[in-house]
Amino acid sequence: MRRGKPLKRAKGVRQEQRRYLIYCEGECTEVQYFQGLKAELRALPVAICVGGEHGEPMSVVRAAIEHKKRAPYSSEDRRTEYDEVWCVIDVEAPTPHDGLDEALARARREGVGVALTNPCFELWILLHFMDVSGYRTSKGAQKALEELGIGGYTASRKHVDYESLRERFPAAAERAHRLRQRGTEPGHTNNPWTDVDQLVGQLKAARQRPG
Numbered sequence: 001m002r003r004g005k006p007l008k009r010a011k012g013v014r015q016e017q018r019r020y021l022i023y024c025e026g027e028c029t030e031v032q033y034f035q036g037l038k039a040e041l042r043a044l045p046v047a048i049c050v051g052g053e054h055g056e057p058m059s060v061v062r063a064a065i066e067h068k069k070r071a072p073y074s075s076e077d078r079r080t081e082y083d084e085v086w087c088v089i090d091v092e093a094p095t096p097h098d099g100l101d102e103a104l105a106r107a108r109r110e111g112v113g114v115a116l117t118n119p120c121f122e123l124w125i126l127l128h129f130m131d132v133s134g135y136r137t138s139k140g141a142q143k144a145l146e147e148l149g150i151g152g153y154t155a156s157r158k159h160v161d162y163e164s165l166r167e168r169f170p171a172a173a174e175r176a177h178r179l180r181q182r183g184t185e186p187g188h189t190n191n192p193w194t195d196v197d198q199l200v201g202q203l204k205a206a207r208q209r210p211g
Contacts, residue, residue, distance in 0.1 A: 018083040018206050019045040021071070022199075023064040025057060025089050026050075028158035030121050034088070036162020037203060044206055047077070057089045057103035065110045086113040086199055091188050093119035093137045100188060117194040124196045125150070125160060127175040128168040132192050141192075169204075173197035 024030035027050055038046045049067065068085045071077035087107060091100065107114050117123050122141040126132055129148055136144070142155040152159050165172075176197040183190040 017044050019047070019080065020203065020206075021047045021049065021064065021067060021082040021085045023049050023060050023067070023085075023087045025060045025087070026121055026158070029125070029153075029160050030088050032160045033121075033125070033162055033165070036160075036166075037200065040162070040166060041203060044203065046203065047082070056099075057087070057097050058099045058106070060087050060089060061103045061107045061110075061112060061114075064112050065106075068110070068112065084113060085111075086115055088115045088121065088196065088199075089117075090120040090138070091116065091118035091191070091193075093135075093191055096188065104188065113199065115194075115196045115199040116188060117196055118188060118191045121196070123192050124172065124176070124194045125153075125165065127194070128165045128172040131175055132179075135191050169197075169200065173201060 022034055024034065031048060031050055034046070034048045038044070038048060049063075064085050064087050067077075068082060072079060072081045089100075089103070091097065097103075104114060104116075119136050120138040120141055122138075122145045123132060123136060126141060126145055126148070129150065132144075139155070142158075146154050150161070150164055152161065176194050179190075179193055180195065183193060
């Protein structure tokens with residue numbers, strides 16, 4: 001069967017807002033967070049997909065690249081390309097993911113953005129409530145978030161309540177910025193580190209900007 005042609009945006013009319021495709025490595029916390037963000041932004045076209053094998057960055061990057069390439073021909077994607085494609089990836093600690101460097105390099109080559117957290121996404125959630133300055137393992141970050149008692153999160157039940165985080169974004173973004181300022185090496189070798197705030201901030205800004 002002949003595949004449909006990619007849709008082109010007509011000239012002389014107001015363009016749609018930018019379309020984002022976000023692939024999350026984790027199956028729970030990350031997806032719940034970005035689904036909550038999507039509900040807040042409402043009008044912004046954001047597709048949330050959990051791609052590849054859970055816990056393996058290269059498979060997530062590969063799945064995002066494949067989705068990016070097929071979108072202009074896929075009815076599920078409205079036969080329209082995405083303006084930006086991102087992967088949300090954890091470094092993990094004390095032992096980083098195998099193949100992390102290769103996954104990051106391939107994402108750069110293919111024009112896929114990466115929102116990276118060292119050790120894990122729970123650090124980004126923690127920054128909504130507190131400063132984090134010392135080294136954290138993934139289990140340590142999860143345990144610290146559990147001890148805060150926010151939104152019913154436990155290390156075994158990785159639930160996150162986006163509404164409890166929404167108004168705290170500016171503080172979390174500022175804390176994340178300070179972590180990056182003190183870093184002297186690439187993000188995946190600094191712990192603690194996150195640049196998830198940059199993706200979230202871009203999404204929030206895009207809601208107010210024409211496509």
